[in-house]
Amino acid sequence: MKLFSHLRFAAALLLSSTITACATVPDAPIVSNGPAASAGTAVPLGKPVMAGNLVATPMEIHEDSRCPANARCVWAGRVIVLTRIDGAGWRETAYLTLGEPYATHGARLTLTSASPTAMTGEVIAPEDYRFTYSASE
Structure with missing residues (x-):
């Protein structure tokens, strides 16, 4: 009977440690597009990248009105990227x-950063873009 009691205790201990090992970490960012690239890495659309304690994923190019490198412009233009941001237990x-x-x-x-730089008469395909992010607190 004593042996049975010890076996039952060992089984409960093993089950308890298995459940603990599978627990989620509440402070880890949510990421669903695979592992995030290292901080400072230029990534294509859809690829997550670490930026401080955040994970940034460029989802779509909303605007790229930058002046082409081989042109003279009155306005420098801008790049706007729809970005998914994952933090510890949240996403926006x-x-x-x-x-x-x-x-x-x-x-x-x-x-x-956003590359490549536009050139007059050329269209940049969405899959050719690369984006870099940084974060601070």
């Missing part, structure tokens, strides 16, 4: 403008 989507910090949940996320 926002339009980020190149070079302008976006404040959310106590952090600031900035779209720091």
